[in-house]
Amino acid sequence: MIFRRFSTMISIGSLLFVYYVFFAYASPYAATWDQVDFALALDRYDLLAMQPHFPGYPYFILGGIMVHSFVENPAQALAIWNGLVMMSATIPIFLLAKQYVKAHAWLLTALIQSLSYVILIVTQPMSEGAAIAVLWWYIWSLERTLRSSKWSAQLLPLFLFSVIVGIRLSYFPFGVGILYVWWKTIRNFKRIALYFLLACLFQLLWIGAVAATEGGITNFIKLALSFTSGHFQQWGGAISTDDQPFWHRLLTLVFYNIIWTGVACQSVVLLIFWGMVVLFNRGKINMSPMYRWLMASYFSWALFAQNIDKPRHIVPFVGLLIFFVLVRFFHASPRFYAMAIIVLVTQLVVGANAAREQATQLPAVYQLAYDFQEKDEKFVMFTWEETRVLQYLNVSFPHERVFSFDVFEREKANYPNATVYVTDHVVKGFQAQGIDVSKHIRKVKTYHSSRLSDPVYGRITVYEWME
Numbered sequence: 001m002i003f004r005r006f007s008t009m010i011s012i013g014s015l016l017f018v019y020y021v022f023f024a025y026a027s028p029y030a031a032t033w034d035q036v037d038f039a040l041a042l043d044r045y046d047l048l049a050m051q052p053h054f055p056g057y058p059y060f061i062l063g064g065i066m067v068h069s070f071v072e073n074p075a076q077a078l079a080i081w082n083g084l085v086m087m088s089a090t091i092p093i094f095l096l097a098k099q100y101v102k103a104h105a106w107l108l109t110a111l112i113q114s115l116s117y118v119i120l121i122v123t124q125p126m127s128e129g130a131a132i133a134v135l136w137w138y139i140w141s142l143e144r145t146l147r148s149s150k151w152s153a154q155l156l157p158l159f160l161f162s163v164i165v166g167i168r169l170s171y172f173p174f175g176v177g178i179l180y181v182w183w184k185t186i187r188n189f190k191r192i193a194l195y196f197l198l199a200c201l202f203q204l205l206w207i208g209a210v211a212a213t214e215g216g217i218t219n220f221i222k223l224a225l226s227f228t229s230g231h232f233q234q235w236g237g238a239i240s241t242d243d244q245p246f247w248h249r250l251l252t253l254v255f256y257n258i259i260w261t262g263v264a265c266q267s268v269v270l271l272i273f274w275g276m277v278v279l280f281n282r283g284k285i286n287m288s289p290m291y292r293w294l295m296a297s298y299f300s301w302a303l304f305a306q307n308i309d310k311p312r313h314i315v316p317f318v319g320l321l322i323f324f325v326l327v328r329f330f331h332a333s334p335r336f337y338a339m340a341i342i343v344l345v346t347q348l349v350v351g352a353n354a355a356r357e358q359a360t361q362l363p364a365v366y367q368l369a370y371d372f373q374e375k376d377e378k379f380v381m382f383t384w385e386e387t388r389v390l391q392y393l394n395v396s397f398p399h400e401r402v403f404s405f406d407v408f409e410r411e412k413a414n415y416p417n418a419t420v421y422v423t424d425h426v427v428k429g430f431q432a433q434g435i436d437v438s439k440h441i442r443k444v445k446t447y448h449s450s451r452l453s454d455p456v457y458g459r460i461t462v463y464e465w466m467e
Contacts, residue, residue: 007106007107007341010341010344011106012106014110017348018110018351019087021352021356022119022122023083025356028073028075029358030075030125031365031449034052035125036388038064038126040074040392041064042074045061047210047223048214048223054226055169055223055224056213057167057168058166058206059130059163059206060081060130060167063081063130064081065077066081067081077125078126079129082123082125082126082130082133086122086130088137089113089133092139093108093109093113093136095140096143101327104337107337108327111340111344114344114347114351115263115322115351116264116265116354117261117263117265117315117351118132118351119352119354120453121312123355127168130168135164135316135319138160138163138164139294142177142181146181146184146185154181154185154195155198157181158199161177162199162203165203165206166203171298171316173297173298174297176293177293180289180290180293252308253299253302258314261452263322265347265351265452267346269346270343273342276339277326277329277339277343278325280329280332280336281332291320291324309455311455326340354450358450362449363449363454364449364460365386365389365457368386368462369389369393369395371445373396375397377419378415378417379397380398380399380412380418380421381397382399382401382412382420382421382426383401383402383422383426384403384423384425384426384429386399386423403429408422408426421444421464423460423461424461424462427441440467441463442466443461443463444463445462447461
């Protein structure tokens with residue numbers, strides 16, 4: 001009893017600390033292509049200008065606009081909106097925890113909310129933070145529907161699923177939860193048809209609104225087709241564009257993205273502690289079929305259709321996985337609850353430090369921009385996706401986005417007598433095209449920031465191009 005009260009006090013205090021981190025370390029930087037898209041959308045919503053990119057993320061942007069009326073920095077406004085929505089997720093997480101481990105519901109809730117990598121993601125100006133939060137509400141609503149025959153119980157998950165998709169389209173695989181609930185609770189085909197129609201109407205709320213801003217549904221469909229083609233055939237990082245073998249992709253997803261990054265937040269100490277939690281578990285993890293379907297569908301989507309180089313895509317899977325690992329732990333290891341407290345405190349330290357570093361350290365691309373802004377020489381810089389951030393920062397020097405070596409050769413001819421600089425991502429792109437660049441590049445400088453926050457552009461090397 002004494003330990004239970006102590007753990008409850010620690011858990012509530014931890015939750016309050018997590019909320020503090022959400023707002024104190026909300027990132028003020030739009031340091032990636034997607035983050036710039038979202039930040040620009042707060043001042044002018046235009047999908048054709050990629051403000052933001054398709055499908056428009058209307059619920060996320062609407063929340064950001066509301067916060068932006070009080071917070072001047074658009075990136076920080078979006079991160080704060082994430083924090084607000086994630087705070088609300090404490091309610092469904094706690095209600096779910098009470099169903100599985102009533103005596104330690106507060107501790108389980110605090111452990112889920114304090115997942116270090118989740119804290120980092122929530123403090124970024126990206127839609128994942130808000131989507132994770134609404135996902136917990138959605139899962140709770142599915143559980144409620146399985147135990148209730150009320151009309152309102154059936155409608156709530158349909159509405160919440162539309163909100164999730166309107167925040168983050170890539171979370172649509174979680175729609176399998178609705179199909180499972182229908183299969184378990186409804187035997188009438190007409191009722192299923194009616195609920196399906198209502199589900200479509202809820203989706204049309206945000207689709208219709210976004211389509212209206214783009215001149216109608218025809219333009220919206222064109223954008224959808226263009227985006228889908230690009231995602232699966234060019235820049236999306238899906239398996240169809242990955243040159244690496246399937247086993248390598250699978251191992252990267254499981255061991256690097258889920259375990260090392262999603263669970264341990266790239267902390268050896270935290271990895272060891274979570275390993276001890278798993279070690280103390282006895283028997284298999286008991287999980288209802290609905291959760292197995294939810295996790296299997298999203299894992300498959302992340303494996304085959306998401307960018308494996310960005311661990312943030314696996315965050316919702318990690319939350320559900322840890323939830324049931326802890327449920328099993330609390331049932332199987334009553335003598336080791338102190339271990340859970342240790343993990344909780346460690347997560348708070350690791351997560352807070354990661355969020356603080358992200359919010360206070362200049363991103364590598366910002367360092368590059370400010371450094372080259374001071375140069376007096378005549379030059380041009382060729383980049384990969386970095387140019388989107390350079391545009392956002394409104395730098396005074398010329399810069400061009402380039403993928404093809406032939407285009408590079410043509411474009412640099414437009415800058416006679418100018419020093420030509422290229423980033424390492426451009427160099428790697430040329431090498432992938434079979435171009436030997438070793439005789440043409442001279443390293444100038446490397447810029448570093450958190451690779452945990454930005455695994456792709458947390459390290460940027462600039463080279464001078466030599467003829």
